[in-house]
Amino acid sequence: MERREFIRHTSVLSAGFFIAKDMLAKDNGPIYGHGNMRYRMDKNWSKADSQKNPVNDCHEMVQDKKGRILLLTNETKNNVLIYNKSGRLLSTWGHDFPGAHGLTLFNENGIEFLFITDTVKHQVYKTTLDGRILMTIDVPLETGVYKKAEEFVPTETTIDSNGDIFIADGYGAQYVTHYDKDGKLKGFFGGKGEGDEHLDNAHGIVIDRRYDTPTLLVTDRTRNCFKRFSMDGKLQEVIRLPGACVCRPVIKGDHLYAAVLRSPNLNSENTGFTTILDKNNKVVSNLGGTEPVYTDGVLQPMAQAEKIFLNPHDVCVDNDENLYVAQWASGKVYPYKFTRV
Numbered sequence: 001m002e003r004r005e006f007i008r009h010t011s012v013l014s015a016g017f018f019i020a021k022d023m024l025a026k027d028n029g030p031i032y033g034h035g036n037m038r039y040r041m042d043k044n045w046s047k048a049d050s051q052k053n054p055v056n057d058c059h060e061m062v063q064d065k066k067g068r069i070l071l072l073t074n075e076t077k078n079n080v081l082i083y084n085k086s087g088r089l090l091s092t093w094g095h096d097f098p099g100a101h102g103l104t105l106f107n108e109n110g111i112e113f114l115f116i117t118d119t120v121k122h123q124v125y126k127t128t129l130d131g132r133i134l135m136t137i138d139v140p141l142e143t144g145v146y147k148k149a150e151e152f153v154p155t156e157t158t159i160d161s162n163g164d165i166f167i168a169d170g171y172g173a174q175y176v177t178h179y180d181k182d183g184k185l186k187g188f189f190g191g192k193g194e195g196d197e198h199l200d201n202a203h204g205i206v207i208d209r210r211y212d213t214p215t216l217l218v219t220d221r222t223r224n225c226f227k228r229f230s231m232d233g234k235l236q237e238v239i240r241l242p243g244a245c246v247c248r249p250v251i252k253g254d255h256l257y258a259a260v261l262r263s264p265n266l267n268s269e270n271t272g273f274t275t276i277l278d279k280n281n282k283v284v285s286n287l288g289g290t291e292p293v294y295t296d297g298v299l300q301p302m303a304q305a306e307k308i309f310l311n312p313h314d315v316c317v318d319n320d321e322n323l324y325v326a327q328w329a330s331g332k333v334y335p336y337k338f339t340r341v
Contacts, residue, residue: 032338037276062103069082093130137167139152176218189229189233260312
């Protein structure tokens with residue numbers, strides 16, 4: 001074969017290879033993230049019909065022990081949408097939560113329950129998985145720091161193994177209130193203020209059991225960080241995440257996941273991404289965000305790098321370590337699925 005013909009033949013084969021590769025990548029969806037925490041994106045995971053089962057803000061998601069994915073939205077035509085992991089809609093319920101915001105799953109003696117916060121009604125509800133309300137928690141006037149219901153705007157809960165309830169008042173007075181399993185107030189901490197022990201936009205809360213002693217991780221979204229408190233409310237650590245207005249912390253295994261609503265501040269619309277931290281609370285991957293860089297042990301400011309999200313609000317990690325990302329004020333889109341690769 002002459003040299004000219006060989007080059008032409010090789011070029012055709014190479015072009016065909018890269019075209020096929022690009023088509024394969026397109027069919028399977030693009031991959032995002034860094035290091036060994038990388039994921040293939042599926043924007044069309046949800047098979048729900050937006051005419052029959054609309055969403056407004058997709059606020060939070062959890063997975064129950066049956067493997068189902070539960071989505072909370074403030075659309076009162078169907079506040080809770082229940083999916084299988086393939087995105088098929090199994091059932092819906094809920095018409096009474098106009099401010100549906102926080103969704104927490106708790107296993108109590110083998111039976112699973114939900115805790116829902118409503119920012120419009122200024123209440124927190126414990127419900128069955130099919131929507132029956134079992135308990136309602138109102139504004140804790142007995143603290144002395146609240147004078148009326150409107151000052152209490154709960155955004156998230158976390159439940160201890162003994163049934164104790166911790167509520168983050170992320171859109172109100174910024175306190176974390178602590179109740180027993182029957183809803184009796186046991187204490188409170190935080191509140192607005194300038195010191196690290198205070199909170200500003202205490203949007204999320206979770207009990208961190210990755211270490212020997214359980215602690216509370218609380219979001220301070222305005223200040224781009226998570227704050228670690230003892231279970232009785234003493235500040236222990238500030239996990240700084242420059243450039244990331246994080247939502248609630250989600251723990252699965254050794255990793256900490258969070259939707260980043262906006263970057264670098266809450267005034268920057270449509271600039272979100274999703275971040276993942278390891279057990280040492282070091283950022284190891286950003287989906288749609290810049291690669292994490294540490295200089296002399298200090299995390300450098302992060303930002304949106306690819307506009308795959310507008311304003312992500314929550315991350316759900318399923319039992320196969322796949323991610324589901326729900327978004328707020330993002331065109332009423334259903335959640336996206338990210339399959340780990």
